[in-house]
Amino acid sequence: MNDQRLGIRKIVYYSEEILLENGAAPAIPAVRATAAAVVTNPWLGGDASDDLGKEVVQLAPVLARKLTDVLAANLGGVDAIEAFGKAALVGIDGEIEHGAALIHTPFFGNLVRESFDGESIICFADDRAEAGTSLVVPLWHKNAAATRTHYQSITTRIGDAPRPGEIVVVLGASTGPRPHSRIGDRLTDPIVKADTLGELVS
Amino acid sequence: MSIRKIVTLTEDVLTEGGREVSPTARVAVVAAIIKNPWAGQGFVEDLSAGIDGNASDIGALLAPRVLEALGSPAEAYGKAAIVGLNGEIEHGSGLIHTLAFGNHFRDAANATTLLPAVEKRGPAGVVFDIPLKHITDATIRSHHQSIEVRINDAPHADEIVIALAAAAQGRPQQRLAAFSTEAN
Numbered sequence: 001m002n003d004q005r006l007g008i009r010k011i012v013y014y015s016e017e018i019l020l021e022n023g024a025a026p027a028i029p030a031v032r033a034t035a036a037a038v039v040t041n042p043w044l045g046g047d048a049s050d051d052l053g054k055e056v057v058q059l060a061p062v063l064a065r066k067l068t069d070v071l072a073a074n075l076g077g078v079d080a081i082e083a084f085g086k087a088a089l090v091g092i093d094g095e096i097e098h099g100a101a102l103i104h105t106p107f108f109g110n111l112v113r114e115s116f117d118g119e120s121i122i123c124f125a126d127d128r129a130e131a132g133t134s135l136v137v138p139l140w141h142k143n144a145a146a147t148r149t150h151y152q153s154i155t156t157r158i159g160d161a162p163r164p165g166e167i168v169v170v171l172g173a174s175t176g177p178r179p180h181s182r183i184g185d186r187l188t189d190p191i192v193k194a195d196t197l198g199e200l201v202s
Numbered sequence: 203m204s205i206r207k208i209v210t211l212t213e214d215v216l217t218e219g220g221r222e223v224s225p226t227a228r229v230a231v232v233a234a235i236i237k238n239p240w241a242g243q244g245f246v247e248d249l250s251a252g253i254d255g256n257a258s259d260i261g262a263l264l265a266p267r268v269l270e271a272l273g274s275p276a277e278a279y280g281k282a283a284i285v286g287l288n289g290e291i292e293h294g295s296g297l298i299h300t301l302a303f304g305n306h307f308r309d310a311a312n313a314t315t316l317l318p319a320v321e322k323r324g325p326a327g328v329v330f331d332i333p334l335k336h337i338t339d340a341t342i343r344s345h346h347q348s349i350e351v352r353i354n355d356a357p358h359a360d361e362i363v364i365a366l367a368a369a370a371q372g373r374p375q376q377r378l379a380a381f382s383t384e385a386n
Contacts, residue, residue, distance in 0.1 A: 003216045003217070003222070004216070004217050004221075004222040007217075008216050008217070009215070009216060009217045009218075010213060010214060010215050010216060010217075011213075011214040011216065012211070012212070012213050012214070013210070013211065013212045013214075014209070014210070014211050015209065015210045015211075016207055016208075016209050016353075017207065017208045017209075017210075018206070018207050019205050019206060019207060019208065020204065020205065020206045020207075021206070074210075134352075134354065155354040157352055157354075159329070159350035159352075160350075
């Protein structure tokens with residue numbers, strides 16, 4: 001099925017390569033990126049009880065494939081991608097559930113994991129808003145979600161999308177950790193409870 | 203030259219006005235976020251040292267990157283200088299309105315015309331539009347277009363965003379007659 005029949009209007013790629021953060025070069029350089037597809041909301045005018053399944057099967061895997069292809073091609077291949085995340089921004093004539101339908105089923109997520117050779121649940125953001133609204137896409141490690149060095153996010157925005165009857169579906173990725181990650185991890189954390197903190201929180 | 207970040211943006215238009223755009227229309231932007239070479243120096247009368255020390259290097263960095271992001275020959279192009287709130291617009295203009303900057307792009311794209319530009323001062327996250335015109339004939343109306351850019355955390359007050367934009371074609375669904383057909 002061609003892009004026009006699926007209602008894909010635009011595909012936008014955005015990346016940030018950080019050379020300096022707080023004046024110093026990152027020990028492990030990384031590129032963070034988003035690929036976003038602007039699609040016609042296939043459920044406009046429907047009821048709150050409508051079954052969304054048919055369109056999910058038709059559209060979500062195609063979006064997953066297109067967006068993973070764009071990110072892999074631009075970031076140096078699947079092996080270079082260490083973290084991922086996803087987002088949906090629904091135009092104001094749609095339901096939040098419509099965005100959820102496109103990103104929160106196996107028809108999107110499993111294809112992303114398969115393409116990126118990842119196993120983690122994919123962290124996400126969703127919202128309903130006017131065209132030109134920014135959305136922060138969270139990212140975490142594609143195989144070990146609790147890897148604190150890879151907790152990061154990237155802001156996505158398209159000036160003319162989503163129109164009221166559109167949905168922007170976003171896939172984010174990073175080739176490495178935060179620029180100067182240095183806040184320990186679960187293995188080095190002390191035991192923190194209200195009573196160990198004493199007066200600080202009493 | 204102190205570069206904090208390099209941003210790449212490509213926009214592929216697959217449909218416009220409800221009709222397929224074939225081939226897909228792409229516009230690419232690459233932006234470098236640099237420290238303002240004159241930050242903290244008060245009013246600098248002669249900007250030539252800062253221009254000579256930076257403009258050519260930034261042009262040499264950005265030109266091949268934007269053409270690589272475009273992935274096909276450029277037919278239209280443009281440039282931008284977005285100055286952080288502590289700087290002068292003249293600082294940004296100094297860096298982009300020199301042949302030392304623009305010729306890197308012009309030579310790489312086999313272009314001959316002046317690069318249309320936006321110069322602006324604003325806070326981090328300011329939205330700016332880069333105008334593009336045809337690379338060899340600025341009167342070719344089909345190629346007049348622009349692309350919107352926003353970088354969430356740039357420019358800082360003492361930074362400048364320097365960007366190049368390239369388009370592989372004119373506007374999607376362009377269908378205005380050439381200037382030459384208009385009655386005077």
